[in-house]
Amino acid sequence: MSIQDQEHTAEPSSSPADSAGTRRALRADLLRVGKIGGARSATSSAAVIEGHALIDRRTGVWVPLAERRRQAAAGSPADQARWDRLIEAVTRPTQPTEVSYEKLVVRVGSARDLLRTLADTLPPFVPVAEVAQRIEQRVESGTYPPGAVLAPGRIAADLGLPLQSVHLALSDLAGKGVIEQQANCRARVPGANPFNDRPRQLAQLLRALAAGGAFPPGTALPGRRELCRILVTGDKPFAAALRLLFQEGLLERDVRQRLTVRRGSVKRTDPPKLPAPAGHVKSLRDDEIPEAARRTRAWWNARLSPAPAALDQVIDQLGATAHQLVDRAQPGSVPPSTAQQQLSALVARTAITAAAVHHPHFELRLWHAACLATAVCDLLALLDDLDASRPSRRTAMPPLL
Missing domain, CATH: 1.10.10.10 (Winged helix-like DNA-binding domain superfamily/Winged helix DNA-binding domain)
Known part of the structure; x- marks a missing residue:
């Protein structure tokens, strides 16, 4: 079908007042503009001239709406400049020499940009x-x-x-x-902020974990990849944190070249007590914990900023879940002593991260929430493994906190 045939069969362009009708009309004109300037137009001067005329018709009715959008964007110089560019780009060339096929192709693209932008700025568009x-x-x-x-x-x-x-x-x-x-x-954002010093933040949390019994002095730390997973961090800031801890003497390497917390480097303290959850906060079910951890870690890894209320809700749920899991870890016997040590260290890690998660700074609160979610997942997995290996007759285990 030729351009002239398309023109006769198409409905006249209009800009309806209602948003739904305007959107449909914009979509229809966008499809029609996309058919202008095909390969056949390049072989005919008449087709090129006709193509320019079609663009005038398809965009001319929308230019007044674009001009109103420009006026409404008075509070945004960048938005006003955008509308100026869009309107100018679809203006018909004034010189006959500019009515060329190449110019037609450019105008088709500009017309599509104008129509798309108008559709994107229909209500409920946020200025x-x-x-x-x-x-x-x-x-x-x-x-x-x-x-x-x-x-x-x-x-x-x-x-x-x-x-x-x-x-x-x-x-x-x-x-x-x-x-x-x-x-x-x-x-x-201009300026420097000490809260953005990731290596020092990581070093501070590792000190707290070492002092609180999650990584007691004299014990080897997990591997580097595992520590990055526990601390929800990348390798570069973690390597910088390790250098800080080596310089201050907290860490050393044993005969097997494993990272070890040096004896006497920190004063051992009891891990903080987990506060009882508020009555209205429900702990997560076992099957909900991995999804909550995935969502919290995704927020941090992508540096998204969830609504404060949404983050506080997840933190409260993780805290209640941590309290429930720690209570579950108290009774019963753990057959191998190494498993009991592992459980004690993981309970301490959970309690320490749960205490740190209420930092007043939003970004640090988000990071600590991701660390807490990881600890809660690890504690649940360990408890499930221990439950499967416990004998039917259980004896009381000394309190871990």
Whole structure:
């Protein structure tokens, strides 16, 4: 079918007032624009001219709506500049020499961009100025702390917003000096924050685990990969943390070159007591624990920022579950002494991470929640293994806490 035939059979373009009708009309015109400028148009000057005329018809009715979008974006210079570019790109060339096939192909792409953007900004669209305000509020509250890199994709997933809106909002915030746009086009919050010092955070948690009995002095630590899993960290910050602990004398290598907590390097303390969960908080079922751990670790590994209420709920559930599992670890006998030592160390690790999870800083609270989720999963797996190996007659085991 020729372009002229398509023009006669197609319904006239219009911009209905209701959002559903507007969306359908935009989708229909988007499909029609996509059929303009095919290979046959390159062989006919008349087809090229006709193609430009079709673009004028398909986009001309939408340009007033785009101009209204530009006016509504008065609070966002980046959004206004976007609409200026989109409107200018679909404008018909004024010089006859510019009415070419190459220009037609470019205008087809520009027309598709305009129609897609109009469809993306239909209600319930969040204005770019409001997106910038939400990001700025998170910067001010410390959810995005000084020195933090702002990944647009993560912010878009975190806030449930279009990626393009986040890019524009970051440009606006950079213009206001709220964030910095680096040479590599990455955005970051200005300033430095000691809470971003991952090696020192890891070193501090390892000291607490060693002092509290999770890794008692004189014992070999798990392998490097296992420690990275326990601490929910990457290899580079973990290697830097190990260097700090070697320098201060907490760690050494034994004759088998295993990482070992040096005797006398820390003062042994009792692990903190797990507080009783609030009455309204229900512990997780055994089959729910792995999913809660997966979700919490995913939040941290992707550096997503869940709603504070959602994070607090997971922390409360993990705390209640940890309390239940520790109570389950108290009674009964554990046949091999090595298993009893392993259980005692894991209970201590769970209690220490449960105490650290209530840090006031949001990012550290999220990381400690991921560590707690890992400890709870490990404790459940060990208890299940011990239950399977225990004799039918049980004797009381000394309290672990």
